Each structure stands twice: as structure tokens, then as C-alpha cells.
Amino acid sequence: MSLIFIDGFDHYNEIREKWQVSNSLDNPTFEAGRFGGQAIKKQFQNATQSQKQTFASQDEIFFGIAFKAPGFPLSTSESQFRLEDSNNLVICDVRLNTNGTLQIVAGGAGSTTVAPLTNTQYHYIEVHYTAKNSGGIAELRVDGVVVASLTGDTTLGLEDDIIVFGFMDDGTNSPRYLYDDLYILNGSGSENNGYLGDVRITTLAPRADGNRNEWTTNLPALPNFRAVFETVLAGDSSYVESGLIGAAEDYDNDGFVDRLIAPGEIFGVQVANATRRTATGSISFKNEMVIAGVRFSDDVEYTPGSSAYFINTYIRDTDPSDSATWTEAKVQDAGSGIVITAKVT
Numbered sequence: 001m002s003l004i005f006i007d008g009f010d011h012y013n014e015i016r017e018k019w020q021v022s023n024s025l026d027n028p029t030f031e032a033g034r035f036g037g038q039a040i041k042k043q044f045q046n047a048t049q050s051q052k053q054t055f056a057s058q059d060e061i062f063f064g065i066a067f068k069a070p071g072f073p074l075s076t077s078e079s080q081f082r083l084e085d086s087n088n089l090v091i092c093d094v095r096l097n098t099n100g101t102l103q104i105v106a107g108g109a110g111s112t113t114v115a116p117l118t119n120t121q122y123h124y125i126e127v128h129y130t131a132k133n134s135g136g137i138a139e140l141r142v143d144g145v146v147v148a149s150l151t152g153d154t155t156l157g158l159e160d161d162i163i164v165f166g167f168m169d170d171g172t173n174s175p176r177y178l179y180d181d182l183y184i185l186n187g188s189g190s191e192n193n194g195y196l197g198d199v200r201i202t203t204l205a206p207r208a209d210g211n212r213n214e215w216t217t218n219l220p221a222l223p224n225f226r227a228v229f230e231t232v233l234a235g236d237s238s239y240v241e242s243g244l245i246g247a248a249e250d251y252d253n254d255g256f257v258d259r260l261i262a263p264g265e266i267f268g269v270q271v272a273n274a275t276r277r278t279a280t281g282s283i284s285f286k287n288e289m290v291i292a293g294v295r296f297s298d299d300v301e302y303t304p305g306s307s308a309y310f311i312n313t314y315i316r317d318t319d320p321s322d323s324a325t326w327t328e329a330k331v332q333d334a335g336s337g338i339v340i341t342a343k344v345t
Contacts, residue, residue: 002185002192003268003315004055005165008201009180010037011311012233017274018311020052031178034066034122035200038232039180052166053184057086059160060187062195064126065167069119071175072100080177083129084164089156092129092138096177104148106138107155111148113140122180124198128187131155131162144197183267191317191325192267202261205231210250210335211293215242225251233274233309242340243279250290250337256328266326270315271336275304281345287314288337296320301341 012018013030028051033039061083073096083092093105100116106129117123126141136154140147155161165184181201187193206225217227217240227238228251240249256263271287283304286297298314319330 206251215240255332290335291321
């Protein structure tokens with residue numbers, strides 16, 4: 001698999017529901033974004049490198065994200081996007097300079113773009129990075145064009161060790177940057193093994209019960225899907241719940257036609273389930289895709305906490321039923337699901 005993670009920032013309003021956040025004061029807002037959806041908006045004073053996604057160790061990463069700067073830093077360059085290794089060292093850093101140019105830094109060396117960004121409009125920023133002591137690559141693209149690159153030793157000592165993507169670094173009194181439509185992939189496999197270009201990430205909500213609806217809803221007069229029919233996560237206002245091992249829940253989802261979207265190439269589909277634990281002990285689950293009644297489970301098992309909802313994801317580059325490229329019809333027929341796999345009281 002190549003795709004690791006995608007986020008359009010459209011289906012939640014609290015950063016901690018999907019990202020690891022290290023500072024309690026770091027609370028970016030969600031504002032109107034691209035294509036009628038939401039974007040993350042930087043607050044004035046952010047804790048350094050506090051929003052992160054952690055994944056299994058990789059030797060190569062591509063990522064892309066829409067970025068809008070209403071202005072440029074006032075006194076010094078500011079980090080916007082970073083990759084880290086397992087020692088929590090920043091191994092690749094994309095920085096915005098006071099004149100609007102970008103700089104990519106890797107292995108202690110830096111390369112700066114010539115042309116500045118145009119503020120007040122979105123640019124799509126992409127990076128290709130390999131963690132190598134020699135022959136490494138750190139390349140920066142803006143709106144589909146390579147604008148800066150480095151080769152050679154791109155690490156700070158560890159090869160093949162990329163485990164964190166982070167964004168929104170320290171920027172006291174800096175402009176309130178906006179971020180939208182993020183993808184991260186590892187470059188392996190036959191699908192999605194290079195730059196994707198400017199992408200649109202669309203959230204498709206449940207629209208009907210699926211094949212198995214074995215959890216209990218707090219809206220007993222309505223079908224289960226109505227309890228999770230949320231374009232933005234709404235906490236405990238409505239929900240489904242279960243404590244039975246093997247209990248499954250799945251839904252038919254909106255298609256692109258329901259959102260009045262005519263998609264081009266579809267690079268991947270991601271299931272996102274928001275969960276929390278309400279009883280003592282522990283409980284585990286797997287995210288699933290349901291194709292023609294057949295369930296395809298994620299390899300990863302999640303154990304939710306009890307304090308707040310967190311969104312865990314399961315992404316596929318291709319249709320799991322036949323390994324073929326996703327099409328609009330295939331997405332229309334795919335369902336999202338969840339199954340309880342273990343419980344300890």
C-alpha cells in the first residue's frame with residue numbers, strides 16, 4: 001500500500017479528535033476551506049510542532065497539502081511542515097521566509113525557492129523525501145512544479161526512519177495560515193507511488209443501514225445510521241454502542257452524485273470511525289470496508305480511550321474486492337464498517 005493518510009479537515013471541529021497534540025494551548029480553528037469544505041486555521045501563538053500524525057517507519061515519503069498564507073512571517077522564517085525520525089529529530093523541514101519564498105531543509109542543508117508565493121491564495125505544496133545517509137532526496141513542488149531540491153545525506157544519522165508528519169510550527173504573532181486537503185504516501189507498491197498533484201478530499205457520510213447493524217443506538221425510533229449521520233462529529237448527541245465481541249456495524253454511504261461532485265481519478269478511499277470507551281476495562285475494534293456484503297478488515301486493531309472521541313482510519317489505494325482502481329461506481333457501492341475484536345473487563 002502507498003497511501004498512509006488523507007485529511008480534508010471537513011468532518012470534525014476539534015484538532016485532538018484526529019491528531020496528536022502535545023500542547024494544551026494549541027487550539028487552531030476550523031474555517032471555510034477549498035471546495036466548500038473546511039480548512040485548519042493557525043492560531044496566533046502555537047506550540048512548536050504540536051500537531052502530528054505518527055505511522056510505521058518509512059524510508060520514503062511523499063506528501064501534499066493546500067496552503068494559504070494571508071501574509072508572510074514578520075521577523076524570521078517559520079516552519080510549516082516537518083518530518084521526524086524515531087529520535088524526535090526534525091529530518092525534513094519546509095519553511096516560509098519573510099519575503100514569501102519557501103525553503104526545504106534536510107540533513108542540515110537547505111535549498112530556497114526563487115519565486116515567492118502569492119499571498120491570499122491557495123498553493124498546493126508537495127514534498128518528496130528519502131531518509132538516506134547518501135543518495136537521499138529532499139524535493140519541494142509548488143503547484144505541480146519542482147522549485148527546490150537537495151540530494152546527498154538527508155538524515156541526521158538514521159537511515160530509513162521516517163515516522164512523523166507534523167504541521168503548524170511556532171509562529172508568535174504570525175499570519176493565520178490555512179491548511180487543507182492533505183495526503184501522505186510512502187511511494188511503495190504499484191499504486192500511488194509518486195506525486196499525486198493537487199488533490200481534493202471529500203467526506204461522504206452514511207446514508208442508510210448496511211448488512212449488519214448489531215450495535216444499539218440512542219435514537220431507538222430511527223435506523224442506526226441516523227445516529228452517525230454527521231458531516232461534522234457531534235459528540236454524544238447521537239451514537240451507536242456495543243460491548244459484544246464480534247458485534248459489527250456498517251453503513252451505505254453517500255456517493256459523489258449525492259454531493260454534486262464529478263470526480264476525476266480516484267486515488268484512494270479511507271474509512272474514518274470516531275470512537276471512545278464508556279465502560280471500565282478495555283475494548284478493541286477494527287475498521288472495515290464492505291463490498292457487496294463482504295467485509296474487508298484493517299490489519300490494525302485500535303483500543304479507544306475513555307475521555308474523548310478519536311478518529312481512527314483505514315485507507316485503501318484500490319478496491320479490496322478485486323484490487324482494481326477505484327471508480328465512481330465502486331465508491332458508490334462501498335460501505336464503511338466497524339467490528340469489535342476484543343474486550344477486557
